[in-house]
Amino acid sequence: MKKQLKIVKIGGNVINDSAQLDAFVHDFAKLDSLKVLVHGGGRKATEIADSLGLEPKMIGGRRVTDEANLEIVTMVYAGLLNKKIVAKLQNSDCNALGLSGADANLIQAHKRIVKDIDYGFAGDIDLVEGKTIGLFLNGGLVPVFSAITHDKKGQLLNTNADTIAAELAKELSHDFEVELVYCFEKNGVLQQVEDDDSVIQQIDKNKYELLKNSGVIAEGMLPKMENCFDALQGGVHKVHIGNPALVSDMNLKHTTLML
Amino acid sequence: MKKQLKIVKIGGNVINDSAQLDAFVHDFAKLDSLKVLVHGGGRKATEIADSLGLEPKMIGGRRVTDEANLEIVTMVYAGLLNKKIVAKLQNSDCNALGLSGADANLIQAHKRIVKDIDYGFAGDIDLVEGKTIGLFLNGGLVPVFSAITHDKKGQLLNTNADTIAAELAKELSHDFEVELVYCFEKNGVLQQVEDDDSVIQQIDKNKYELLKNSGVIAEGMLPKMENCFDALQGGVHKVHIGNPALVSDMNLKHTTLML
Numbered sequence: 425m426k427k428q429l430k431i432v433k434i435g436g437n438v439i440n441d442s443a444q445l446d447a448f449v450h451d452f453a454k455l456d457s458l459k460v461l462v463h464g465g466g467r468k469a470t471e472i473a474d475s476l477g478l479e480p481k482m483i484g485g486r487r488v489t490d491e492a493n494l495e496i497v498t499m500v501y502a503g504l505l506n507k508k509i510v511a512k513l514q515n516s517d518c519n520a521l522g523l524s525g526a527d528a529n530l531i532q533a534h535k536r537i538v539k540d541i542d543y544g545f546a547g548d549i550d551l552v553e554g555k556t557i558g559l560f561l562n563g564g565l566v567p568v569f570s571a572i573t574h575d576k577k578g579q580l581l582n583t584n585a586d587t588i589a590a591e592l593a594k595e596l597s598h599d600f601e602v603e604l605v606y607c608f609e610k611n612g613v614l615q616q617v618e619d620d621d622s623v624i625q626q627i628d629k630n631k632y633e634l635l636k637n638s639g640v641i642a643e644g645m646l647p648k649m650e651n652c653f654d655a656l657q658g659g660v661h662k663v664h665i666g667n668p669a670l671v672s673d674m675n676l677k678h679t680t681l682m683l
Numbered sequence: 684m685k686k687q688l689k690i691v692k693i694g695g696n697v698i699n700d701s702a703q704l705d706a707f708v709h710d711f712a713k714l715d716s717l718k719v720l721v722h723g724g725g726r727k728a729t730e731i732a733d734s735l736g737l738e739p740k741m742i743g744g745r746r747v748t749d750e751a752n753l754e755i756v757t758m759v760y761a762g763l764l765n766k767k768i769v770a771k772l773q774n775s776d777c778n779a780l781g782l783s784g785a786d787a788n789l790i791q792a793h794k795r796i797v798k799d800i801d802y803g804f805a806g807d808i809d810l811v812e813g814k815t816i817g818l819f820l821n822g823g824l825v826p827v828f829s830a831i832t833h834d835k836k837g838q839l840l841n842t843n844a845d846t847i848a849a850e851l852a853k854e855l856s857h858d859f860e861v862e863l864v865y866c867f868e869k870n871g872v873l874q875q876v877e878d879d880d881s882v883i884q885q886i887d888k889n890k891y892e893l894l895k896n897s898g899v900i901a902e903g904m905l906p907k908m909e910n911c912f913d914a915l916q917g918g919v920h921k922v923h924i925g926n927p928a929l930v931s932d933m934n935l936k937h938t939t940l941m942l
Contacts, residue, residue, distance in 0.1 A: 472758075475735050495763055499731075503762015504754055507831060507839055511785045515837035521787045526770045528780045528824055556822070563818055565787055572766060578774035580766055 429458045429561065429600035433589035436466035437609040438668050439505060446512065448607075451672035453516035458561045458600065460592060461520070462569045463509060464585035469493075469500040489544040489582040497582050498524075501570040510568055521565045525549075525573030526580060528556045531588065533573040533581050547573040547581025549588070552595035561600075590651040594658030602660050606648065607668040612679035613649075615640060621677075623666075628682045629653060652681045688717045688820065688859035692848035695725035696868040697927050698764060705771065707866075710931035712775035717820045717859065719851060720779070720827045722768060723844040728752075728759040748803040748841040756841050757783075760829040769827055780824045784808075784832030785839060787815045790847065792832040792840050806832040806840025808847070811854035820859075849910040853917030861919050865907065866927040871938035872908075874899060880936075882925075887941045888912060911940045 432455075438448050452461060473479070473496050481488040489497065506522040513520035525531025525547075533547030560567050569592070571585040586606065593604040612623035613635075627635065632649060635641040641649060652663045664670060666678025691711060697703050711720060732738070732755050740747040748756065765781040772779035784790025784806075792806030819826050828851070830844040845865065852863040871882035872894075886894065891908060894900040900908060911922045923929060925937025 472735075476731075498766050499758035499762040501762070502766050503758040503760070507757050507761050507783050507785055507833075510783070511833045511839050512837050514785055514788050514833060514835055519787055520785075522783065522785070524766050524769070524781065526766055526773055526779075526781070528778060529773050556824075559818075559822055563815070565815075574766075574770045574773060576773055578771050580770050 426599065426601040427458055429460065429596055429602050430455060430605060431460045431462065431589055431593045431596070431602060432605045432607065432671055433462040433464070433585060434607045434668060435464040435585065435609075438607065439463060439466035439468075444668065445509070448668045448671065449509065449512045449516055451669070453513055453518035455671060460557070460561075460567045460569065460596075461509070462571070462585050462589040462592065463501075463505060464571055465497065465501050466505065468504065469497050472496050472500055483541050483543070488542070489546055491545065494545040494580060494582060498572055498580055502572045506568060506570040513566065513568065519565050520568045521560055522568045522570070524570050524580075525583065525588070529553055529574075529576060530556060531569075531573045531583070531591070532576050533583055534575055535579065535581060545579070545581050547575070547583040549573065549583065549591045552591050554595040554598060557592070557596060558599050584647070586648055586651045590655040590658075590660075593655045593660045597659035597661070603662045603664070604652070604655050604660050605670055606652070606663070606665045607670060608648075608665070610667065611677055612666045613641065613645065623677045624679055625677065626680050626682065649681075653683070656681060656683050685858065685860040686717055688719065688855055688861050689714060689864060690719045690721065690848055690852045690855070690861060691864045691866065691930055692721040692723070692844060693866045693927060694723040694844065694868075697866065698722060698725035698727075703927065704768075707927045707930065708768065708771045708775055710928070712772055712777035714930060718825055719816070719820075719855075720768070720772075720825065721830070721844050721848040721851065722760075722764060722827070723830055724756065724760050725764065727763065728756050731755050731759060742800050742802070747801070748805055750804065753804040753839060753841055757831055757839055761831045765827060765829040772825065772827065778824050779827045780819060781827045781829070783829050783839075784842065784847070788812055788833075788835060789815060790828075790832045790842070790850070791835050792842055793834055794838065794840060804838070804840050806834070806842040808832065808842065808850045811850050813854040813857060816851070816855060817858050843906075845907055845910045849914040849917075849919075852914045852919045856918035856920070862921045862923070863911070863914050863919050864929060865911070865922070865924045866929060867907075867924070869926065870936060871925045872900065872904065882936045883938055884936065885939050885941065908940075912942070915940060915942050
């Protein structure tokens with residue numbers, strides 16, 4: 425029987441708020457299955473870019489990464505945030521190992537092909553080294569991924585953290601029974617965007633099409649949902665979307681995705 | 684018989700010069716023993732601090748680390764430089780794994796006790812997790828350490844890279860036959876500081892005392908030499924000091940330390 429593995433993704437909302445981050449770290453450290461954390465960026469990269477007089481550019485909800493911005497996200501995501509989170513987890517007796525995709529060649533990507541838009545140094549994932557991650561997990565370590573990958577030719581790349589979580593989940597499903605938990609600022613996918621209680625508790629592929637066509641699911645949620653269904657199709661056991669407190673109590677109202 | 688392990692430390696002189704860094708990475712990747720890289724900081728942290736309007740403070744050759752400067756060195760050392768070096772090594776087919784001392788609790792330290800001078804968030808090392816580093820080495824990985832540690836209570840600490848290299852060498856000497864190689868901007872310890880050919884090829888503890896008393900070895904070299912003898916006393920097989928080209932050719936003129 426495969427061992428259970430939880431892959432949890434947190435975003436800027438948790439990272440920007442130090443009380444919320446401490447609470448999350450405390451809950452995540454207590455999870456008693458094997459586990460992996462993937463974290464996004466948050467406000468700090470923008471603050472540093474502002475202080476250095478750089479203007480961050482966004483297209484379609486994704487940061488356009490020129491060379492100067494790549495240096496900043498590498499510093500902030502793989503350096504400051506990753507090591508702060510690792511140090512906090514260590515304080516909670518969780519043996520965290522901070523990683524980028526360049527480390528041990530764990531996540532190899534290529535620079536996104538330019539079609540209409542040049543996203544700059546944005547990486548699309550080609551390969552996840554599941555065996556090495558398995559070695560870490562079986563050695564009692566808790567991998568903590570920042571959203572930086574590389575192309576194996578010496579180039580670092582900025583990569584969407586939701587996609588990293590989904591690709592890790594798919595690859596690790598070969599050796600583990602994987603549950604993927606996306607934590608964000610809402611309680612789940614909402615029927616009415618202003619009503620945080622209107623959580624849609626189960627969404628399958630058919631319902632997703634209906635919700636998309638009726639406009640209930642739109643904008644930033646679309647790529648997130650695509651990642652979820654992609655993960656399920658790739659063999660991931662379960663996918664959940666909800667707020668960070670989900671990590672300590674899976675009975676909290678949230679959205680569960682299924683094929 | 685113990686397996687051979689080389690621990691190589693490079694400083695700012697290599698990191699600041701991109702051609703020199705590329706040459707070093709190429710040579711280091713080709714080393715066919717087990718190996719560990721420890722890297723210092725270089726100019727970039729000071730540049731970022733300047734851009735953000737922070738003034739770096741130095742006392743006795745060591746950076747005084749307030750909270751804002753700790754954030755910067757964490758970003759630059761553990762993020763930007765560490766991941767750039769890892770990506771370059773991966774390009775040279777060296778399976779590098781970038782690390783800080785917080786990761787997997789590999790290097791635990793405490794905030795330096797304030798006597799005459801308050802060095803701020805500077806870490807003095809208490810413990811190295813040799814078993815976990817051994818697991819990485821035996822798994823075919825090449826650990827690459829930035830000079831950031833932690834106190835296991837959630838606090839990151841800025842730590843001297845020479846000392847990290849010496850402490851790693853001592854701890855790993857339990858399981859490996861360790862050679863420690865300090866690369867810096869000179870060809871070795873020099874009899875006349877302006878003459879790069881005046882390398883003193885062998886220094887033992889007695890000769891060190893003589894060189895110190897006569898003022899040949901002074902200032903920045905003193906803590907470096909103390910680290911070397913400390914490593915030898917702690918069971919390290921050999922310690923070498925020279926320029927970065929030593930890594931590809933140990934027959935180059937350089938200084939070898941012995942007890």
